[in-house]
Amino acid sequence: MPRAIVIGGGLAGMAAALALHESGFEIEIFEARNRPGGRAGSIRVEGVPEWIDAGQHILLGCCRNLLDFYRRLGVRHLIRFHDEYVFVEPGGRRWVLATGGSGPARLAAFLRLGSLGLRDKLAILRAMAVVRHELARREDLDAVSMGAWLASHRQTPRALARFWRPLMVSALNEEPERVSAWHALQALWLIFLASPGGARLGVPTVPLGEIYSEERWRAFPNIAFRLGxxxxxxxTEGCRIAGIQARGAIHRADAYVLATPVEQARALVPRLDLPKLEMSPIVAVHLWFERPVMDLPQAALLDRTVQWAFNKHEGRYVQLVVSAARRPASLSNEAAVGLALRELGEFFPLARTVRLERALLVKQMRATFSPVPGLRTRRPANRTTLANLFLAGDWTDTGWPATMEGAVRSGYLAAEAATCAANIPARFLIPDPAP
Ligand SMILES: Cc1cc2nc3c(=O)[nH]c(=O)nc-3n(C[C@H](O)[C@H](O)[C@H](O)COP(=O)(O)OP(=O)(O)OC[C@H]3O[C@@H](n4cnc5c(N)ncnc54)[C@H](O)[C@@H]3O)c2cc1C
Known part of the structure; x- marks a missing residue:
C-alpha cells in the first residue's frame, strides 16, 4: 500500500487525504493545531460552553468540489441551503431576492428587488450580459481591475454601492478596485450564469469543527491525524523529499502533500520559490445578548461597515462579519465592537435595548489572499520540481479565489498528481462549466 504524508489539516489537506484514501493510499496528516479544519475551523472561548466558528463560513451552490468533499465525508446533510437572500437597509427595511427557479424566474426576482432602482438594475443586467463572452474571449481580463471594468460598463453609484461592492467583498474578500476582473467575472459566471442554483446560500447547521471532527474520520481507518x-x-535529497521532521522524529512516505498556508510552505521548502501574496483581513464580531435581537437566519446589511449578520443561536447569539476589513481591523477591539453594535442596532432595533452579555472580536489579518490583477499566472501548480512533493492550499492554481471550494479543489488536484506519479492515475476534480 503506498504511503502519503499530508502537512496541514485544513480543507486542502483533508480533501487531498480523502482522495488519496480512495486510491488506496495510507495517509498521515500532520496538523500543527489540536483540531482539523485550519482557517475553516472552530475555537473554544472561555465561558462559552459550545465550540464557535472564529469566522462564519458560507458556501454557494456552485461549490461543486466542496459539496463533493462533504458527501465523501458523510456530512453533506449538515449544510442547510437557503433559496433567498434578505437585504436589510439601515432603519430595518427588508428586501428579498429569491435565487431558485429557472433563468426567467430568477430574472423576474431580480427585477422585483426593491433595494435597487430600475436604472441600477438595467446597468447590472447590461454588464451581466457580456460576462460570458468576455470571459471566453478577452485575453487581458487578469490585467484589469474589476473597478476599471465596472467603470467601463457604466454602472450607477447605487449599483456599485448596493450590488457590486457587497458582492465582490463577500465573494472575494476584496474591494472591486483591488480585484482582477478575471477573478470577478469568473465568480459572476459560476454564481449567477453557469447553472441554476449556483447562488444558493449554504450555511453549516453545526460549528465547522463538528463537520470534520476526529470522530468522522474514524470511518477512514487508513487516514491518521497527528494533531498538535x-x-x-x-x-530533500536530490529531486525528492526524503522525509519530514516533527517533534524531533523523522517520518517517511512515498508521496508528500504540502497543504499549509503559503508562507509556511515557503519556509518549509525554500527552494520552491513560492510567490509572496497580498493578504486581506476579515473581522468577526460575536455578540451574545440576554434576549433575542435578530429574527432572520442571516441578513446582508446594506450601506454600512458590517456586511453580514448571522443568527447563530435563537437570535441571542449573533455573529457580524466584515470582509476586506482594513478599516475596522485598524480600530481598537473596544471601538470595533462598539461600531458593530451600533450598526446592528440600525438594522435590528432590539440590539439597541437588549442587554449585551458578552462580546468577542476575532481579527484575522491574513484571512485570505487578495485576487489582485496579475496574480492568476503567478499561482503555483500542484506538481513541483520535487518528484514526490505536491502542493495544496487555497493559494495554489485552482482558478478559484481563496475559499473552501478553492482549498478542496487544490487538495483534489494534488491527489490527482500524486496518483499519477504512483502510476495509479485517478480523477477527483469536478470541473466547472466552461463559459
Ligand atoms: C474569517 C474567515 C472567514 C472566511 N469565510 C469564508 C467563507 O465564508 N467561505 C469560504 O469559502 N471561505 C472562507 N474563508 C476562506 C477559507 O477559510 C480558506 O480559503 C480555506 O479554509 C483555506 O484552506 P487551506 O486548507 O488552504 O488552508 P488552512 O485552512 O490555513 O489550513 C492550513 C493548515 O496547515 C496547518 N499548518 C501550518 N503550518 C504547519 C506545519 N508546519 N505543520 C503542520 N501543520 C501546519 C495550519 O495549522 C492549518 O490548519 C474564510 C477565511 C477566514 C479566515
Whole structure:
C-alpha cells in the first residue's frame, strides 16, 4: 500500500487525504493545531460552553468540489441551503431576492428587488450580459481591475454601492478596485450564469469543527491525524523529499502533500520559490445578548461597515462579519465592537435595548489572499520540481479565489498528481462549466 504524508489539516489537506484514501493510499496528516479544519475551523472561548466558528463560513451552490468533499465525508446533510437572500437597509427595511427557479424566474426576482432602482438594475443586467463572452474571449481580463471594468460598463453609484461592492467583498474578500476582473467575472459566471442554483446560500447547521471532527474520520481507518504536531523540517535529497521532521522524529512516505498556508510552505521548502501574496483581513464580531435581537437566519446589511449578520443561536447569539476589513481591523477591539453594535442596532432595533452579555472580536489579518490583477499566472501548480512533493492550499492554481471550494479543489488536484506519479492515475476534480 503506498504511503502519503499530508502537512496541514485544513480543507486542502483533508480533501487531498480523502482522495488519496480512495486510491488506496495510507495517509498521515500532520496538523500543527489540536483540531482539523485550519482557517475553516472552530475555537473554544472561555465561558462559552459550545465550540464557535472564529469566522462564519458560507458556501454557494456552485461549490461543486466542496459539496463533493462533504458527501465523501458523510456530512453533506449538515449544510442547510437557503433559496433567498434578505437585504436589510439601515432603519430595518427588508428586501428579498429569491435565487431558485429557472433563468426567467430568477430574472423576474431580480427585477422585483426593491433595494435597487430600475436604472441600477438595467446597468447590472447590461454588464451581466457580456460576462460570458468576455470571459471566453478577452485575453487581458487578469490585467484589469474589476473597478476599471465596472467603470467601463457604466454602472450607477447605487449599483456599485448596493450590488457590486457587497458582492465582490463577500465573494472575494476584496474591494472591486483591488480585484482582477478575471477573478470577478469568473465568480459572476459560476454564481449567477453557469447553472441554476449556483447562488444558493449554504450555511453549516453545526460549528465547522463538528463537520470534520476526529470522530468522522474514524470511518477512514487508513487516514491518521497527528494533531498538535507541527512539521519542523522537510528533508530533500536530490529531486525528492526524503522525509519530514516533527517533534524531533523523522517520518517517511512515498508521496508528500504540502497543504499549509503559503508562507509556511515557503519556509518549509525554500527552494520552491513560492510567490509572496497580498493578504486581506476579515473581522468577526460575536455578540451574545440576554434576549433575542435578530429574527432572520442571516441578513446582508446594506450601506454600512458590517456586511453580514448571522443568527447563530435563537437570535441571542449573533455573529457580524466584515470582509476586506482594513478599516475596522485598524480600530481598537473596544471601538470595533462598539461600531458593530451600533450598526446592528440600525438594522435590528432590539440590539439597541437588549442587554449585551458578552462580546468577542476575532481579527484575522491574513484571512485570505487578495485576487489582485496579475496574480492568476503567478499561482503555483500542484506538481513541483520535487518528484514526490505536491502542493495544496487555497493559494495554489485552482482558478478559484481563496475559499473552501478553492482549498478542496487544490487538495483534489494534488491527489490527482500524486496518483499519477504512483502510476495509479485517478480523477477527483469536478470541473466547472466552461463559459
Ligand atoms: C474569517 C474567515 C472567514 C472566511 N469565510 C469564508 C467563507 O465564508 N467561505 C469560504 O469559502 N471561505 C472562507 N474563508 C476562506 C477559507 O477559510 C480558506 O480559503 C480555506 O479554509 C483555506 O484552506 P487551506 O486548507 O488552504 O488552508 P488552512 O485552512 O490555513 O489550513 C492550513 C493548515 O496547515 C496547518 N499548518 C501550518 N503550518 C504547519 C506545519 N508546519 N505543520 C503542520 N501543520 C501546519 C495550519 O495549522 C492549518 O490548519 C474564510 C477565511 C477566514 C479566515
Amino acid at each position: 504536531t507541527r512539521v519542523e523540517r522537510v528533508l
